[in-house]
Amino acid sequence: MTAEKWFGIVSLFPDMFAPFTQQGVVGRAVKSGLLSVDTFNPRDFTHDRHRTVDDRPYGGGPGMLMMVKPLTDAISAAKQAGGENTRVIYLSPQGKPLDQAGVKHLASHDRTILICGRYEGIDERVIESQVDEEWSIGDYVLSGGELPAMVLMDAVARLVPGVLGHSASAEEDSFADGLLDCPHYTRPEILDGRAVPPVLLSGDHEKIRQWRLMQSLGRTWQRRPELFNHLALTEEQQRLLEQFQTELQQ
Numbered sequence: 001m002t003a004e005k006w007f008g009i010v011s012l013f014p015d016m017f018a019p020f021t022q023q024g025v026v027g028r029a030v031k032s033g034l035l036s037v038d039t040f041n042p043r044d045f046t047h048d049r050h051r052t053v054d055d056r057p058y059g060g061g062p063g064m065l066m067m068v069k070p071l072t073d074a075i076s077a078a079k080q081a082g083g084e085n086t087r088v089i090y091l092s093p094q095g096k097p098l099d100q101a102g103v104k105h106l107a108s109h110d111r112t113i114l115i116c117g118r119y120e121g122i123d124e125r126v127i128e129s130q131v132d133e134e135w136s137i138g139d140y141v142l143s144g145g146e147l148p149a150m151v152l153m154d155a156v157a158r159l160v161p162g163v164l165g166h167s168a169s170a171e172e173d174s175f176a177d178g179l180l181d182c183p184h185y186t187r188p189e190i191l192d193g194r195a196v197p198p199v200l201l202s203g204d205h206e207k208i209r210q211w212r213l214m215q216s217l218g219r220t221w222q223r224r225p226e227l228f229n230h231l232a233l234t235e236e237q238q239r240l241l242e243q244f245q246t247e248l249q250q
């Protein structure tokens, strides 16, 4: 496991991760050894004839929970594979809302275990004793933690040096500076009677940089003004936002 970054996935549906780790940006990162992903299935840690992985909740009510022993045995196996300072993350609607700052924090750990809950979740005592951080990818309910785990891994992988190569880079991601992205254009120059903004054809790279930054600022102000609460705009950004707002009046 010489990879730059390792993820140990505890999941009842490990096959969900095969396509994700074989294609695109993450697929290339795995192929190039920058990223490695191992899965640990609680069902492989069962010993009964039916390979039971769910259990009934104390206090009754609908639904089941993940059975404790197979789950904690799978977590132990993942911890053993991950070695010392491995962080254990649980994806759940009760977690801290994930944003790019949280992704940067998670990218700072080289070895991370992601526990993917199924059924109605897991025993609270397993969270208390095994989980370091609980994260949510948004305020909605999914059938399992696998998709949130893939979301987290994708966002983290993009921050690993060498994963994005030269075509795009994470620091250029507009969310890197907390802003929404500017509009993008490619061929043809006229599409359904709509032209590409002339500045983008000008070859004046400084003007293009400023136009793109103004657009990011303007769109953030129009669509997600609350994002400015956590931002300290530079002189230039303040000026460009005002220019955007002024041009909107005209």
Ligand SMILES: CN(C)c1ccccc1CNc1ccc(C(N)=O)cn1
Pocket (backbone or CB within 6 Å): 091, 092, 093, 116, 117, 118, 119, 120, 121, 122, 135, 136, 137, 138, 139, 140, 141, 142, 143, 144, 145, 148
């Ligand atoms: C079955 N549920 C509701 C559940 C309950 C507890 C833990 C995990 C799960 C699995 N589902 C998830 C997981 C994460 C998110 C999220 N927003 O990050 C949404 N759903």
